[in-house]
Amino acid sequence: MATRENHPPGKTLDPRCPHATRFQHRNPRGHPERHARSGRMVATRCHFPYAAADRQDHKGFTRGNRRADKEGQKMKANDIAIEAAKAAVEKKATRLTALDLRGLSDMCDVQFICSGENERQTKAIADSITGHIKQKSGINPLAVEGMQTGSWVLIDYGSVIIHVFMNEYRDYYALESLWPTAKAISLPGA
Known part of the structure; x- marks a missing residue:
């Protein structure tokens, strides 16, 4: 299994996860399903909570936050x-x-x-x-x-x-x- 020390050039480990040992393969077009069908390896992400908490959804709000959008919420x-x-x-x-x-x-x-x-x-x-x-x-x-x-x-x-x-x-x-x-x-x- 690849580690941080011996990973091949052109491939990077997921920087958000300090214990990650899987490679994050870059996909410039953003079509992981195409790469999966062609047999290429696709990006992997850490599934630990702290890594998911800092990701943002399409509106720019953190997914780990249970609160509704405070700025957009019209009612208290x-x-x-x-x-x-x-x-x-x-x-x-x-x-x-x-x-x-x-x-x-x-x-x-x-x-x-x-x-x-x-x-x-x-x-x-x-x-x-x-x-x-x-x-x-x-x-x-x-x-x-x-x-x-x-x-x-x-x-x-x-x-x-x-x-x-x-x-x-x-x-x-x-x-x-x-x-x-x-x-x-x-x-x-x-």
């Missing part, structure tokens, strides 16, 4: 939670709670939690929340999980995570009990 975390509450109340959501997790969790700044009676209602609440926030601010969620089943829908806005539960799932998971010292954010209709 509390405002997103308040708008989510307004949309949830329109669809008859119950047990609305927003927790301010700043300083308590690195996962997000605010968690908004609400409940619905059945799967159809939780899906409708989640659709209403994403549509309302998109209309008000133009922000799309980073991810939406659980829409197929509807028992627990999670909507990720980076600095705000929204949970829409069926009542029995909310009672079972009891997310509010994970942060008993978190401050509650006052919401309309709560």
Whole structure:
């Protein structure tokens, strides 16, 4: 196996990874799939977290960062939670709670939690929340999980995570009990 000391000329090791022993083959045209089909070796990257954290996506933001684009975000975390509450109340959501997790969790700044009676209602609440926030601010969620089943829908806005539960799932998971010292954010209709 090649090492830093005896690598062939014209080939370089991935400079971001101090323990890399694979060669990074330059591809000037940026078509690794063509080279893979022709049997040539293509660039390899280190898959360790610190190497991936400094890479940037097509918008120039670091992929390792869980937060949404702070400069482009038109609404603050509390405002997103308040708008989510307004949309949830329109669809008859119950047990609305927003927790301010700043300083308590690195996962997000605010968690908004609400409940619905059945799967159809939780899906409708989640659709209403994403549509309302998109209309008000133009922000799309980073991810939406659980829409197929509807028992627990999670909507990720980076600095705000929204949970829409069926009542029995909310009672079972009891997310509010994970942060008993978190401050509650006052919401309309709560």
